[in-house]
Structures are given as structure tokens and as C-alpha cells.
Amino acid sequence: MGKFEFDIARVRSDFPILDRKVNRCPLVYLDNAATTHVPDQVLAVIANHYHTHNANVHRGAHTLSLEATGYFEKARERVAEFVGANRKSEVVFTRGTTDSINLVAQSWGAANRKSGVAVTAMEHHSNFIPWQQLCRARRKKLGVVPLDSSGDLDLDALEVMLRKDDIGLVAVTQVSNVLGTVNPLRDIVELAHRFGALVLIDAAQAVRHEAIQAHELECDFLCFSGHKMMGPTGIGVLYGKASLLEKIPPFAFGGEMADRVDAIRSTFQPAPLKFEAGTPNYVGAIGLAASIDYLKGVGLSAIRLREQELLRYAEKRIRSISEVRVLGSPKRRAGCLSFAVEGRNPFDVAAMLDAQGIAVRSGSMCAQPLVKNLDVAQVVRISPAFYNTFEELDACIAALEETVAMLPPALQG
Template sequence: MKLMTVLEFDINKIRRDFPTLNQTINGCPLVYLDSGATTQKPQSVIDTTADFYTHKNANVHRGRHSLSENATVLYENVRNQTADYFGVKNNEIVWTKGATEAINLVANGLKSQISENDTIVITPLDHHANIVPWQVLTQQTGARLAVMPLNSDGTFNIPLCCGFIEKNKPKLVAITQASNTLGNITNLNALITCAKAMGSVVLVDGAQGSMHLRPDLKTLNCDFYVFSAHKMLGPTGLGGLYGRYELLNTLLPYQTGGEMIQTVTLTHSTYRDAPAKFESGTPNIAGVLGFGAALSYLTQFNHDQILKHEQNIFNYAASKLSNIEGITLYSDLNNNIGTLCFNYKDEHPYDLATLLDGYGVAVRAGHHCTQPLMAHLGLSGTLRASFAFYNNHDDVDQFIKALRESIALLD
């Protein structure tokens, strides 16, 4: 097996690898602080997708000609690469359009296994994508939806949550690895241990945690884990589902058609085993290859160095932001993937976000697809600055300077 050379973490070189960062917006250098929505792409990802369409374009799994066979090898190699990244088997990785589709795939697939006597546990912290599919499943099956308790500040009291799980004995627990709004990291090990003791199936939304935290899923011991390529430096329109192989094969197929079938007659069809069972139709081949390039880019650095840099930038930004009078921070600053959720006095977050854009600063404003969390916190919306390892101290300084000047305009 060929060992990959681990590169030194050089932030200046890294920033040059991301062409989108090297531009001006409204006459100002771009300060991109919306990686929680989608990460920027290194040139290698852009080049890989372009190269596929330019030189290697063919459908996979179906042709006996060289282009198709070569594309199939490249495509399946990325499945192996993704399995290695998460510490699982390659037949436990299913390609989807993203984390949202992956959750829907599981919810739909479990339909025949859920009854009116079952309970599904969700949390107020989660993205709508990890709430609505479970609402629909309970409506379809008569099962009960139970909401895990959340502290007033958006953190979990683990003993209280474990007691809640023990009391409800849920069939399934759906929970996020890290909040897309607050950036708070969930103590998954403790909660999964509690859930497993009750015989629960556990699905983890890893959309925010997959790049920052790089979990070993076998050690984590969840049953399902979903991720989105575009939040891991990869292309949009692609994501995946990890599932324990024996559990994957018990799920009903989410979509039917070509590729996922074993046999078809005019009156009956049989399906292939996972992962093919869930991959009907022509896949996003270029997206998969681009995601492979993204994983190669990520794994060329020591992950601890990435984490150290991200936390350094996050702590620097949190300190600067906390010193602005009138700012209220809602994120857990001690246990965070690098996201600052905040408001300024009673000003509408959209107003501040618009003013910041005038200085080239890109932040998110609104409810961030977490309306239950906003209601829990007593808010209608917030501003969100989400950092990644390609941000630097200059980004923070420009952000804080632009924020102060925007506040002065409002005051």
C-alpha cells in the first residue's frame, strides 16, 4: 500500500489553492465566512470534474468499452477512498444527492419496520432535514415522535438526555454531530452508548462534522451516518450514507429503476444488495470523482494541524466579537467546530448581513433551517459566521472591522 506524504500546513499556500477566495466583492477582498452552508473548492477538485467531462466522460457499470470501464474503476475507487476516510467497509457507503436525501432514504427504508408502538427521538437542535423526514415517518406509521431535552443555551445535559432515552426506549434516535447554526459539538459517544443500551438504532447527521471532526464511524458505533460532499470541499449535488451493512440490506429501496435491480419481469422484480440497491439511475459521476479529489486534498494534511488552525482562528474571532458592545453570542465557545452565531442588539440579522456584504464579508443570516432551535432560544433569526481551515487572521480582522463600521451605520 502506497503511503501518502503528509504536507506541512501552510495557510498561505492553502489559500492560493482556493481560487474563489482570491477575488474582490464590492471592491473589497472577499472574506468568506459561510463554510457551514458550503465549503469552497480547491483547484484540484475543479480540475478533476473538468477533466472527467473533457477526457473520461462515460457511464459507469454498464459499458464494455474502455471509457466506461475506466470511469467505473475511478468511480468505485472513490467509494473505497470514502470508506477509508470514515473507517468503514466500501459496501457500507451509498451515494446520494446529499445528507438530506440520505436521511430520507433511511426514513423511507425503515417504514416497514416502524409501528404505532414505536418511538422516534429527535432534538430541537437539528437541521430541518433531520426533523421533517421523521415527522413524515411517524405520520405514515402512527409511531410517536419524542423530542430530546435541550438546555436553554442550546447544549445537552447528557445525564438528563440519557434518562430521557431510557424512559422512552426509542426504536430510533436521530441526532446531529454538530449544530449547523451554533457549531456546538454533540457528545455523541455518551448518547449513542445510552441509545444502544435500549436497543435503539442511531442515525447521525454528520453534514457539519464530517470535515471538521473526521469521525471513525466504527469507533463511534452509530448505525447510520450521513454527509454532504459540498461541505467537505467537494461538488454540490452529492453526498452519502454510511450504514451498517446488515441494516442497509433490511431497508426498503428508496427509488427504483435501472442499476439497482437484480432481475425484472413484467410482473416482478428483485433487487441487488446494498449499496447498489439504493443507487438507481445514472449517478453524479463527475461529482464523485471531484469528491475523491476533495478527500485527497483533505487527507494530505495532518488532521490535528487542521483542527489546531481552525480552533485558533475560531478563538481569535470569538474573542474579537465578544469585545463589541451589544453583541450577543449563542454558540458554545468551548466545544465548537468553528461557527459563531450572534446578534447585535435588536437589529435584524438581514440588515447587518447586507451591510457586511458591502465590505466583501459573506456571512449567513436567518433561521438557518433550524426554526425549532430558534423558537427554543426565543429568536427569529441570527447571523452566522462559519470558519474553515482556509480562513486566516486577516479574514477575522476584516470581518470585525466591517462589522464595527456596519454597526456604526445602524446606530
Template sequence: MSLTTEHIAFDIEKIRKDFPILKRKINGYPLVYLDNAATSQTPQQVIDVIVDYYSNYNANIHRGVHSLSQEATEKYENARISLQKHFNAEKSYEIIFTSGTTHGINLIASGFTSLLQEGDEILVSALEHHSNIVPWQMLCEKTGAVLKVIPMNEEGTLIYSAFEEMVSDKTKIVFLNHVSNALGTINPIKDIIDKAHSHGAAVLIDGAQAAPHIKADVQALDVDFYVVSAHKMCGPTGVGMLYGKEEWLKKLPPYQGGGEMIATVSFEKTTYADLPHKFEAGTPNICGGIAFGAAVDYMNSIGFENIAAYEQELLEYATGKLLEIEGMKIYGTSKEKTAVISFNIEGLHPYDIGTLLDKMGIAVRTGHHCAQPIMDFYKIPGTVRASFSFYNTKEEVDRFVEGVKKAKMMLS
């Protein structure tokens, strides 16, 4: 499908009307929201689902014979099926609702505590968010396993040849992000998954930053675990998803104990419920789960091919404009990346640039983006990060670039 044909179906003005927050003014200026890698905005269609839940069928699920409970249960489980179809999981019970990506990562790290021995090796990439570093360090402290880091190069790309040398029969699990939150780099996860599996290692992929841009097929990838957050995909905060292969989910112990995750309980012994309930203790974020399903359905109604093509156009346009600014340094120049630009201007602190942009109604992220090892690699305190979504426009890019130029002039 050509870009022209895609844009016939991709009506940016119609899409922007779906997002009420885009009508806001900040400091007297129309909002330009370029912090999508931190959290995306929510369309009215998803907001309506949230309001509908609390207005019309708010009830606890799986436990009641009354109509409201049954209606809430049906919609919650239909959301699970929407996620199953979107990520192409083989079975709906391989989709575990979580509170977000961090929850999913910790669930797996906790489960592997009983599977690792002293001297076992686990591999992480140099491109990780702190939430995909700290749980594994904690796991190593508990088990005596050894944490090894797949290095990166100046482009912000993993050095695959180094990974090939590092992975061995001692490797028990490999974990890395599909897309770097700080740089936008798309990692070669299929090659890494296949190589890890050839040594008998499991693979967990942090899909938080990929999911808004790339439709991951977990069966085609043959990945063991894949985690995402709803709030990166036009959904609400406080809810996410863990995909796990059935064989692995059956092997891992429960992460939390409580109601819903049990089959029978006595003071002498407890038996655990079948999947997915084994990992869903307590009352879940019912409304959040339902809204997550609605958000995924909304994005699919636009089409991920359309989203990817449009965002790539924005990325190339913004990159070209920014590179015209003297002293501009962009970090993360991989040929394979999503619509994220992390940059600094020589002699200026990123926080100062971000503060001045906010005065002009332009929202960006500044700092180390919870990826401090990446900043240490580049020997910088942080960057300005502009992250684009399918509801952004070239006109907004122009305002952003002019804002950066004005900030530079004011700070120089």
C-alpha cells in the first residue's frame, strides 16, 4: 500500500478530534504534546468506555451470579480476547492482566527465583529502562546468578556479535526491550530470540515502547514472555498485559497470593487456580482492563500500517528540521527506530530547554528517561526527548522546532 493510499484512510484532522486534550491551551498556546513515549493521550471512544463502566455496570467480576457482575465479567474477558487477537497469542489464558509493564517484568523475575542456581547467567541489553534492570539485579542477589550486559554502539544499536559470543548453555533467560524508550532504537528481537532458544534460554521482551507503533505477533516471534502497558497505547494508566507461553506460565509459581488465584483453600493446604487466574490475585483493575481492550480496538481501527507510515514521515521531517540547528546532537541514529528523537544542543542543559518549551505550550521529556546507563555511555546528564504519535502533525513539528530555536537563542 502506498503512502498516498494510506493517507486517504488516515484522516489526521478526524483523528485529532477524537482526543479532547488536544484542544487545551498551555500558557496561552495550543498544546503540542510530544511526550508520547512517557504516556499517550486517550481518545473519547476509550473515555466513553470508562464512563460507561462506572455509570452502568460497575461490579466485581467472576464472583457474582447477579446481572451486573456477569456483564462486567463478559466485557473484561472480551477485552482479554481483544488482546489475544491483537498480539496473536494462541490461547486467551496466555494473556495475564497486570498493573503495567513493570508488574509483568517483576512477576517473571520473581518466578525465576526458584529456577536459577548460583553461576547461572542471565543477559540484559545496555538499552534498558530501569524497570528492566533492577528486578534482575535483585534476582541475581537472591540466587547467585550472574548478570551480563549486551553492549551498544554509538548509534544506539546493540552489538549483535557480542551477544552471540555471550549467550551460552549457562544462559537461562535473556531480557531486552523491543524498542528503546530513550533512543527509539528497534532491536533485532527475532534474531535474539532464535539464538537464545538454540541454547535453551527463555526470552522476555519489554514491549512497552514498541506496542504503540508495532503490532507484535508473539507466535511468529516465538517469544516466551512479552509485556506492555495500556497507557502507552491510548489506554488508561494502572493496567497492562503479560503474554506468556502456556508451558512457561504453568511452570512458574504464583507471584501473589489472595482471592481469585486459588482453586481450594484450607489451613493445611492451598491449590492454585488454572490460567490466567493463577497470576491475577485479588480484584483487578476491571475498568482498566475493559478500557485497554477498547484502546487496542481503537488503534486497530486506524491500522498499525497507517500509524507506522505516518509516524515515520513525522520522524524524518522532524529529524531533518532539527539537524539544521547549529550545535544539535541527536542520540540514537539507528536505521531501525520509532518516532523518538533524543537530543542535546551544545552548551545547553536539557532541563532548561524543556522548561522554555513548556512556556510555549510544547510538552517534551527531559532527563535520563529512566535509562541512566545509556546516558552514562554517552557521558551526558540527560537529553531532551520528543516522541511523536499518530495524532501529531507537521505543523506541530514546525512549532516545536521553532521553539527549540527560540530556547537556544534565549539560553545562549
């Protein structure tokens, strides 16, 4: 089943939660597209900061504040290197991907009142609703780029939209959180730029296993969250080209982001500080940097290869179960796959799997437009991470087969 550059038993030992039991069964955690677990190494960095360096950043001349500020800004440097930014000032710390997207929607939207936005039919609500609401408020067009029957993006339709409509920005996920479709970002960026549109990439589902170099790709904005990549919750990143971050205004106001304030007017710090109003989640940023170090220590290429094999194995096994339909067959799939069980309620399926210690996701995945297009009401999703094992997938498949047998369609309401 493939050889990798790391020892899976050693890696799993970094995540004690994987040894716990749920409903008296060994935990099989297959909901990593929602949130990954945090290794002891990252937790130790967070605890050490609170134990030895904790103080508010950018505000004090005392030793602890200077130390905390230094670690915070070193974290920014680590993230900038990780995403391929030209400089650390292109990295803004936020509360998560959703916060990053809303920041761009409000800030770019305030500076670009004449342009519409194109999103894709596979977007998470976080990369759909902010643009929908912006376009409604501005009375501008929201274009929704359709998918083909396999679950891949229809680039011809995107080109028609860019050619015909006044589209100022294309918002696209790197990897679908429902189908696992890996979008051809280079083609999308080149196409959008040819027509003068910016590109925002939601990399939340990709950041752990589909590395990206933002400057090389020439995308304009890139967003992701720490909790999808073995980091803490409540911390996210917005990468933006320096030229854009300098031009667009802040939309949240408060301490630290201000430069000069009087009763008449205020001026603001340069980016990224002008977008980080109030006390930032500096410990979260430090924890995020530690998670980057951890992932690089394990090996980003090894992580990608292992997760690809886990997902291929899971898809092959699930497709063999009668009455189960795997959704989509994109050219490239990463991170997750979703399926429907004929006549069964996805929440019932997930609950029966949970009764055997198996954690999966059920529902619309916060992607209702996509799920409706798939002609299902809700789905079940599995999303393995590199710390999962093939034996855990076997346990999940066996439990799913048992669930299908025990939960006949006639019992569903």
C-alpha cells in the first residue's frame, strides 16, 4: 500500500486522542476535512508561550511584550515562507478562512463598487455567501460557474462569464470540501487575469496536502485556517499581494491598527497591521507556525502521497458496496469523498457509525448549492489524514456495510 518517509506508529504517538475510545470502541477519526487533531509538539509550543513569554504584542516596551512580539512576527515569517509570499507583510492573521474571505469581501468590495464577482458551484458557504451579499448590496452580478457531470469545474463557462460580464474577482476553492475536486488553479488564475479579474483562493481544504506557492501562482488572495493543518482553532491567514493590501481599506477598526487619531479623522498603519484590529490571536499564530514546522518535519510530500493512497483505497472499497453511491468522479480528488446511501438518512448512517467509534461528517457540508446539484438532500463524508491507517478504513467500510444491512430504506421517514 505504499512506502512513506515516516513511521506511522511514531506519528500516531504524537496524537494521544487517537488512542481514546468512543462508545467503548477504538476511535476511528475520519472527519479531518472539518478539523484535524493537534500533535503534542504544537501543544507544547503553545503551553511554553503561556508559561514563559505571554504578554500583549506590539504594545509594550517591557521584556515580555518584546519577546511575545518577536515570536508573533517570526510566526508571520514562517507562514510567509510556507505560502510563498514575497514578504511577511503580505500575511494577515485572521480568525480563520471565513474571516479572511469576509475581510477581502468588505475591503476589496468597498474599493471596487462597480465590479461583479464569480464564484463556483462547489464553494463552501464561506466563499459563497460573502460575495452573494456583497453583490446584492452593490446590485452587481454574482456569477456561479457550473460543474460538469464528473464534478470538475467548467472552465469554458468561466471564460464566457469573464468575457461577457463585468467580473472583478473570481473566488474559487482549491479543493472541494464535498467532492474533493482539485481545481486547476494555474488555468483559472491565467484566465481571470487575462480579463482583468483578481483571484481569491480558498485553500482551507488543501493546505495540508496540496502545497501552494502564492507568488509563483500569481494569485491575488489566498486564505486558510490553522485547524485544518494540525494547528489551533481560531487562527487563520489571509495572503494578499502587497500592492493590493496597500490599496484596499480596512473594514474593522480599533487598537493597534490606527496610526494617528483625533476628533476629526484617523489614519492607519500599513498592511498587515491595518487589518489586525485589536489584540490579535498571537498565541494561535505561534501555534500555527509550530504546526507548519511539524508538517514539514513529517514531510509534506510524504503526507500528500499517504493521503492520496488512503483516499484511493477508501473510494475503491466504498464503490464496491451496493446501495452506496460515491458522488463525483473528478480528474483529481484530494482530501475527502462524499457518498449517499440509497434510501437512508445520512445522519442515521453517521450515528450508526459513531456508535462503533467511527467519526464521519453528515449533512450539506455547508455547500448547499453543490449538494442540490448532486440531486441529494444530504451526504456522508469521510476525510482521512496522514495519521489514519488502512486498518481504520477497513473498520469504517465494515461498519458501513453493516449499517446498510441494518438500516433498510423502509425504516426511513
